[in-house]
Amino acid sequence: MSNTAVMSASPAAARPARRPVRWHIAVFLAPAVLVYSAIMVLPLGATLRLAFFKSVDLQTRYAALANFHTLFGDERWSYHFWNALLNNAYFFLIHMVLMVPLAILLAALLSLPHLRGSALYRTAIFMPTMLSFVIVAFVWRLILSPIWGITPDLLDALGLGSLFAPYLGKEEYALTALGLISVWKELGVPMILMYSAMLAIPHEVIEAAEVDGIVGVRQFLKIKLPLLWPTVGVVTILTFVSNFNSFDLIYTAQGVSAGPNYSTDILGTLLYRTFFGAQFQSGDPHMGSVIATMMFLIILAVVCVYLYFIQRRLVRYQF
Amino acid sequence: MKKNLAFAVIATLLAGIGAARAAPVVLTIESWRNDDLSIWRDKIIPAFEKAHPNIKVRFAPTAPAEYNAVINSKLDAGTAGDLIACRPFDVPLRHFEKKQILSVNDIKGMDNFTATAKTAWSTDDGKTTFCVPVAAVIHGFMYNKDAFAKLGITPPTTVDQFFAVLDKIKKDGKYVPLDIGTKDAWEASQLAYQNIAPAYYKGEAGRKALIAGSAKLTDAQFVEPMRTIARWKPYLVDGYQAQTYPDSQNIFTLGRAAIYPAGSWEIAGFAKQARFKIGAFPPPVVKAGDKCYINDHPDIGLGVNARTKNLAQAKLFLEFVASPQFATLYTNAVPGFFSLQKTVVNVQDPLAREYAGWRANCDSTPRLTHQIVSRGTPNLEDDLWIKAAGVMNGTITPPAAMGQLQKGLDSWYKPAK
Numbered sequence: 001m002s003n004t005a006v007m008s009a010s011p012a013a014a015r016p017a018r019r020p021v022r023w024h025i026a027v028f029l030a031p032a033v034l035v036y037s038a039i040m041v042l043p044l045g046a047t048l049r050l051a052f053f054k055s056v057d058l059q060t061r062y063a064a065l066a067n068f069h070t071l072f073g074d075e076r077w078s079y080h081f082w083n084a085l086l087n088n089a090y091f092f093l094i095h096m097v098l099m100v101p102l103a104i105l106l107a108a109l110l111s112l113p114h115l116r117g118s119a120l121y122r123t124a125i126f127m128p129t130m131l132s133f134v135i136v137a138f139v140w141r142l143i144l145s146p147i148w149g150i151t152p153d154l155l156d157a158l159g160l161g162s163l164f165a166p167y168l169g170k171e172e173y174a175l176t177a178l179g180l181i182s183v184w185k186e187l188g189v190p191m192i193l194m195y196s197a198m199l200a201i202p203h204e205v206i207e208a209a210e211v212d213g214i215v216g217v218r219q220f221l222k223i224k225l226p227l228l229w230p231t232v233g234v235v236t237i238l239t240f241v242s243n244f245n246s247f248d249l250i251y252t253a254q255g256v257s258a259g260p261n262y263s264t265d266i267l268g269t270l271l272y273r274t275f276f277g278a279q280f281q282s283g284d285p286h287m288g289s290v291i292a293t294m295m296f297l298i299i300l301a302v303v304c305v306y307l308y309f310i311q312r313r314l315v316r317y318q319f
Numbered sequence: 320m321k322k323n324l325a326f327a328v329i330a331t332l333l334a335g336i337g338a339a340r341a342a343p344v345v346l347t348i349e350s351w352r353n354d355d356l357s358i359w360r361d362k363i364i365p366a367f368e369k370a371h372p373n374i375k376v377r378f379a380p381t382a383p384a385e386y387n388a389v390i391n392s393k394l395d396a397g398t399a400g401d402l403i404a405c406r407p408f409d410v411p412l413r414h415f416e417k418k419q420i421l422s423v424n425d426i427k428g429m430d431n432f433t434a435t436a437k438t439a440w441s442t443d444d445g446k447t448t449f450c451v452p453v454a455a456v457i458h459g460f461m462y463n464k465d466a467f468a469k470l471g472i473t474p475p476t477t478v479d480q481f482f483a484v485l486d487k488i489k490k491d492g493k494y495v496p497l498d499i500g501t502k503d504a505w506e507a508s509q510l511a512y513q514n515i516a517p518a519y520y521k522g523e524a525g526r527k528a529l530i531a532g533s534a535k536l537t538d539a540q541f542v543e544p545m546r547t548i549a550r551w552k553p554y555l556v557d558g559y560q561a562q563t564y565p566d567s568q569n570i571f572t573l574g575r576a577a578i579y580p581a582g583s584w585e586i587a588g589f590a591k592q593a594r595f596k597i598g599a600f601p602p603p604v605v606k607a608g609d610k611c612y613i614n615d616h617p618d619i620g621l622g623v624n625a626r627t628k629n630l631a632q633a634k635l636f637l638e639f640v641a642s643p644q645f646a647t648l649y650t651n652a653v654p655g656f657f658s659l660q661k662t663v664v665n666v667q668d669p670l671a672r673e674y675a676g677w678r679a680n681c682d683s684t685p686r687l688t689h690q691i692v693s694r695g696t697p698n699l700e701d702d703l704w705i706k707a708a709g710v711m712n713g714t715i716t717p718p719a720a721m722g723q724l725q726k727g728l729d730s731w732y733k734p735a736k
Contacts, residue, residue, distance in 0.1 A: 058417060076697060076727070146558020147566055169502050169560025171714055255384060257701070259504055260560065261709050277391045279384070279505070280406075280693050280700045282413055 094179030129188030347400030428641030450620030498576035500562025532734030586655035615683030
């Protein structure tokens with residue numbers, strides 16, 4: 001007995017002490033990983049899987065790429081898909097052209113040193129972001145309504161009465177109107193991000209610029225704006241992902257068929273209509289999953305392109 | 320301390336079990352008739368609960384535009400209520416084929432209904448019925464009697480007279496001649512096109528021909544009504560493209576419009592809200608002396624969820640629905656919904672009685688697109704919504720619209736030759 005103890009003691013003393021397994025890393029990560037997998041990863045996997053099956057006579061059969069073939073080959077499906085994609089791209093374009101410059105402009109104005117009531121302006125501009133999409137859609141539908149709304153009267157008062165049209169009911173204007181409403185609602189977050197980025201510019205840099213004689217707009221364009229590009233990049237990619245996933249505003253304002261005549265149909269509403277059905281159309285989970293897969297791939301592709309080509313090249317200044 | 324706690328827990332458990340056993344069964348009814356909520360709660364359900372004290376019934380409606388999608392999801396997920404309000408024809412047929420609703424052949428009182436009444440809720444061979452028919456609705460035009468009296472107009476009977484009346488109202492300028500919007504799209508299909516079209520395609524003759532494949536939507540009898548509703552444009556509210564269904568209802572009940580294309584389901588709500596007398600006239604005929612046709616559509620049935628936990632109680636409620644007592648109660652509590660039972664019900668509401676009176680002179684036909692031709696993708700009814708709204712907006716011509724509809728139908732519908 002004591003022999004074995006002595007025998008075992010010496011080899012153990014000769015080997016270096018083994019590092020204990022660091023269980024605490026797994027334990028601390030576990031809740032987040034489990035929750036994220038259960039809520040995001042597993043449903044995503046299940047959806048991607050559904051896209052490869054087909055329902056034939058109430059039975060689910062493996063269909064390989066047949067559903068994708070239908071989406072791109074069949075005239076009607078193809079039309080709706082490309083229509084939704086183009087509408088979505090236009091929707092995103094409105095956000096980029098209007099929201100980002102406006103956010104930068106408002107942030108620049110708000111960060112002026114002696115602006116009175118800046119806290120009030122900040123709150124007022126940020127308020128729409130806190131509203132639910134349902135309320136925003138409902139209120140704007142009412143404001144723009146040709147029957148009950150204040151828009152015709154306001155435009156008349158400004159002498160622009162001839163510009164009024166039932167925007168949400170006309171194919172040419174509906175998507176633009178909804179894009180503008182969405183920009184109005186979403187402006188808050190980019191503005192706050194830009195504002196914080198501007199506040200983070202150290203005073204020494206501004207002072208040095210002023211010593212060199214660069215003030216006002218030139219200072220903004222040459223000093224502040226280049227320091228903002230990383231934030232603009234973040235805002236762009238977040239807006240892209242949010243727009244291509246968006247659904248609420250169009251659904252509450254225009255209904256599930258994204259009228260008039262599918263002119264406001266975006267990928268989100270197309271997915272909802274296909275997957276869950278609408279009015280008298282039965283839901284088709286398989287074609288719906290195909291659309292969801294395409295949305296996933298499109299967003300993934302663009303984000304990867306952005307990260308590889310743009311994000312890496314953005315110059316970040318460290319102070 | 321621990322003993323007291325133990326006693327407390329056991330006592331609560333026993334009380335709970337006792338309460339559970341004595342708790343009444345609660346049946347939930349899914350429906351799209353959110354406008355009828357108070358009627359069900361105050362008149363219909365108490366009548367049933369008086370006869371069955373152990374059963375409580377809850378009427379839980381969803382917004383009409385969302386109902387189909389919502390009930391499809393709920394039935395697929397197994398979270399639907401015990402009793403399901405059935406749309407007519409193909410939608411519940413699909414649910415029955417997926418075994419989500421049960422057959423009601425064994426409900427006592429099913430022979431109170433005619434075979435025609437049951438067609439909307441039976442399988443194609445007619446052998447199995449899966450929803451108890453509740454009510455039909457009739458489509459027509461309601462008008463503001465005060466406005467007509469003030470302008471010296473009588474209800475029109477022919478299409479030419481109809482447009483003459485509209486012209487007169489428009490010239491006067493005080494009232495909106497015709498109150499219908501296109502934003503929600505379904506009114507363009509059901510209150511506009513399918514309201515007046517039976518007069519052109521001669522009711523059941525045209526509808527059955529379309530289903531049989533011997534008539535096409537591009538035929539003149541189907542294109543003409545589209546041309547007629549395209550002529551409605553100048554008589555609508557300025558900005559009607561953004562006018563929703565509640566907007567249309569409100570414009571009429573506020574007294575701002577003269578004529579409102581209306582289904583009889585509006586009667587109950589309008590009686591409460593309008594401060595003026597409402598009259599009604601059937602869809603105008605093409606030529607004077609033609610036979611008139613009305614869109615008399617079996618609208619609501621009630622089926623039972625296959626996954627209900629309260630099957631016996633649900634069947635008791637369905638027996639109540641199939642009883643003559645329910646027929647009288649429903650037709651008079653919800654005026655505008657006409658019972659489909661064989662028992663003749665004395666309709667008390669004068670406007671409802673006027674609508675029902677058209678059945679005597681005019682041939683009835685259900686809506687054109689609901690039987691068989693909306694089973695596939697794209698289904699004809701949804702397509703018709705978009706195209707009819709487009710015609711009324713002026714963004715598509717009637718022949719082009721009907722051509723696209725027929726093309727969509729042909730892509731999946733092969734009528735049995």
